[in-house]
Amino acid sequence: MRARRESRPARADQRRDSGVSEVNVIDDPDVLESLSHDDAEWAPYGRPVGAVRPLTTADVQEVVAFCAERQIPIVPRGAGTGLSGGANAVDGAMILDLSKMNRIVEIDTENLTATVQPGVINDDLKKAVAEHGLWYPPDPASAPWSTIGGNVSTNAGGLCCLKYGVTRDYVLGLEAVVGGPAGAYGTVVKLGRRTTKGVAGYDLAGLFTGSEGTFGVITEITVRLRPARREAPRTVVGAFGSVVAAGEAVAAVTRAGLVPAALELLDRTCLRAVEEWKHLGLEADAAALLLAQLDTPGDEEATAVAGVFRAAGALWAEQSTDEIEAEALFAARRLAYPALERLSPVLTEDICVPRSKVPQMLASIEEIAARHGSTIATIAHAGDGNLHPLILAPAGDEQAKRAAQAAFEDMLAAAIALGGTVTGEHGVGLLKRAGMKQELSPAVLAMQVAVKQTLDPLNLFNPGKVIG
Template sequence: MPTIPELAGLDVVDDPDVLASLSHDDAEWAPFGKALAAVRPRTTAEVQRVVGACAANRIPIIARGAGTGLSGGANAVDGAMIVDLSKMTRIVEIDAENLTATVQPGVVNDDLKRAVAEHGLWYPPDPASAPWSTIGGNVATNAGGLCCLKYGVTRDYVLGLEAVVGGPAGEYGTAVRLGRRTTKGVSGYDLAGLFTGSEGTFGIITEITLRLRPARTEAPKTVVGAFGSVVAAGEAVAAITRAGLVPAALELLDRTCLRAVEEWKHLGIEADAAALLLAQSDTPGDDEASAIAGVFRAAGALWAEQSTDASEAEALFAARRLAYPALERLGPVLTEDICVPRSHVPRMLSLIEEIAARHGATIATIAHAGDGNLHPLILAPVGDDQARRAAQAAFEDMLTAAIGMGGTVTGEHGVGLLKRAGMRQELSPGVLAMQVAIKQTLDPLDLFNPGKVIG
């Protein structure tokens, strides 16, 4: 790589094999370029140096966390500098009096949960990748997770953040603090909210202040329902909504996912139905859990029971979290992230089956079913170009179907590279123009993650 004096003394990586591993996330078949180098800063000041040097040399900047993304949002372009934030792992402060935590972006989600639990506190956002994904990446994509039905997504917990930016804030490399530390505040536009979900296209987030909740006082109760078809499980989800029930989690796994996890991890789960619904209730008493089981039965469940075995309940939710990596072991997996109004979940699940049949594609389905966020997983054997083309065609058809019923092309994974065409289909020309104008204002040199989102 060419000598960049401003980077002297920083942890710079130019080994080709390491660079290749840092140049893409987990999105299947999302293109990526050949990076110039990577740098691993540990402080905001070091990120400022990197951004300033890249701007002076017109080098594109790609921020990266753990690389667990599924949309190509962290993929390199040719000649880019990868800013690997995995060394920025400091929990700066846990303020138990004010129910906040301030962290660097490289802190892993589950590590934060464990740290705040020692203070009797809880950080609810819990994507399935929580054991590996970082808070910075979660903020960049506005990640959701299993508990978001009742407790909200990452944006609901971001009070403030620090970011290294360019554009109207001054020269590239300026550090600004956005948002607040208070529970309320409407002084000016919500720029912290704007950065949350921006996928690194406006700047590099170097510190985040998060809202916390008191720890739950009792263990959630798990309700399991088995169904003869995925669509029947979807009908039960819609029935839960109509009944006015709001479980802490309501997840769907089909038989293919369950079998893949069981063959890998041997958790002792029997896939004796086409689909399972897993619900958790953290409301005191048993009334809500009993009501959920009753709705499952009324909706046609083969069986529905409240689990009395804590190990069994833990295994079932472990299976939900492990479904994607379990299927990935079998070959390339193209992951969808559509979200539809909850009343349309049964119809969307039926359309997924129709789309799979039309293209001859193999599709397994998991879902944050309670909030309409579906993750069909499209499988294709290694080296099977026909299966790959079928998977990609099915992927696009599902985007169109979700938009057609008032849904969105991405509920939590982000637009990145894979959803750009879908986003242009979903949003009006006027709204797209506004987004382009914001990007051009905050990043006039188009250095921060170029080609992503608005592309």
Template sequence: MVDALRSALPADRLLLDPDVVASYVHDEAEWAPHGEPAAVVRPRSAEEVRAVVLACVETGTPVVTRGAGTGLSGGANAVAGCVVVALDAMNSIVEIDTLERYAVVQPGVINDHLREACAEHGLWYPPDPASSPWSTIGGNVATNAGGLCCVKYGVTRDYVLELQVVTGSGELVRLGRRTAKGVAGYDFASLMVGSEGTLGIVTEVTVRLRPLQHPPRTVAGYFDSIVDAGRAVAAVAAAGLTPSALELVDRQCLVAVDAWKNMGLAVDANVVLLGRVDTPGVEGDAEATRMSACFDDAGATWSAVSTDQAESDALFAARRLAYPAMERLGPVLTEDVCVPKRHVPEMLARIEAIGRRHDTVIANIAHAGDGNLHPLLVAPRDDDAARDRARAAFDDIITAALELGGTVTGEHGVGLLKMDGLARELDPVVLAMHRAVKAALDPHGILNPGKIVAT
């Protein structure tokens, strides 16, 4: 297999040094297993990706694709003897079409880099996962990433128009179309979004763009209780408000961020809700005032529409830094459940109870506006008993989300960590449909095997 890759690719594309290879074997999912790859390839073109897949088809070698490795489900983890295809070197913005409002990019383009390039043309790419300064568009497509703005503007799938993909048989195809409308045939482009490299390898992405977002107003609310903060989330929805962001972050996370980055976050609250409204003019002013009232009615100890943009930006920056800040304190097992907005208070209460029941520290961040909760389960290093308790708490959180009509993953993907949860969430007939699609599009079974749905 390695000889075949040497013959098919320029020499600098193939990485075999064990120390270098070791940096590509897993993503950021704590405790997700991984194997040792035979090689890592960093292709520069779709044709080179195709050459890798054809070589792996010939030898029956598994192929695991990765972007920046920021995933949190183990979806990019190597399996034993595989070839890891790292797409980070395919990082060109091919085109920004201002008339049709779309951008064509290679999969290794960093999310924030695309947003910055679009802004130069007065355009905006809304999906903004908390990892947007580091994660790639290809990885965002693989997991159907969401982010802070998705409560109003939707997730990655809502913006993907067209994909160039290498199939499990080594064919290079285009899926979808760049026209504003089109319903010819099955929607294979949408099928690829969220498939985590199990159905094909994305080598180019065309995404729709919007006009630049209006300057937002920030509404902050402080709460003694995480359940009260959850009630405020439900109250905002009941009031008919659609914020451009509504984020929850608890004191544990803010303290961890401040200790790491020394941002001077003087927050006297157990939980903070951060809302944003980007409706222009007096209507936006009125929406921000109504959101603040919703916070107060739900039990906020303090709320206000911010007049200090620097302070607002610092709080949202702290929200993005919460996960890596907590990770510095010890291994973090990250949840990603999503429940209906009306059940956010109940779900947060259950998470608190689960933490107490399993004697596990659980910090909380959330895309609260759309019910996507990210409890962070912290266990001390080298404490096997604490890890076992955290795993049990992880499973109980999944159970609670399903009982409340939710899903096991809102945006991080199934990968390895959520396979059991997915089997509980989906009907057996639907699981069989998944396996049938996988067999049809990956007939040799080489694309990211053992992920999402067990075969």
């Protein structure tokens, strides 16, 4: 269902001149095709001239310098799990596949930091630091597959960001290969620092975090860690007769001053899709479930959340005493997108609204679905207002595809009208450029263009993304 185009291999003279070992140069048409796009449904992509899998920062330097000399666009990518077209090729581009730069350089247990290459998988970092009694909190649903470099490039969030923050809150420093004012394309710079505090100059590491590869190529990342949680989190489950009622409960949790580690929403369509696929023993009779994870010692917070759910109209709300059951519920949350993708092409939204507006946004989603005749399933990091409506359109049904795309744009407009944003964590990429221009003022858009032109005057790094 994507706008596929035929790929062509890199020319032999370009491979030889790049200075990178030929074993890491890709010219197989089928492999190039797979590297030319991420998981964003219907996002267009072009034909790259080739792809390179660097192993070191020096490799990246050579490729960037080579491409700059010949005005070849550079499209960095990690695991390709993105959902906005941010890693999609443009015609004539060189794909820079960073997945083989997957070394954990250092785990510093004294200063609670880790330094990694961008191709390290999120869950692999978690497991490695856990062996030292430490924890890396950012946990997008794609954590078993997505890379730290990709997480940094989109400022990924995840289930625990309600209490523990998003990727930017954990990035201390970056190494990147850049051009522009730093010098010739291929220059290596160190941004940020390894100290807990530091305000010497502008926060350029923060600027690169969430820049979607448009300012340069990130080759190393230093992140802060936290001590591992000492107690197993408690899980509270609430079942609701409608998704709007579940949204009202989310707003009530916020008003009560409670801060779960995670507060997730799954509607009936998502639950049934996961159960039919994985047979986890889930009950999918309610219109929506809220899953709250609490990690404050004792039962008081969990009891309070369950009470808020009941007061907000839950059909039932209980603290799970079965760790296997609790794990199955959060597994269902992580599996919702791939479960639905098995049934139909899925156009994924990533809107975020103020938490008090979650009920109104959920009502708008239902109205938009009815108006366009679209099937929309909803999952959400409900506790921080980040909603992921999933619009299903059967393969080959052009009318359903057009309806899905219209519903997608209407949801962006509805989120903006409620004081929200068009993307909470997936990034702008290709799919949200028009929505971003609706959300931001002309003056702010002009500032963003100026930053891009300053840092990448040749417009080589991931051109066409974010600002177009």
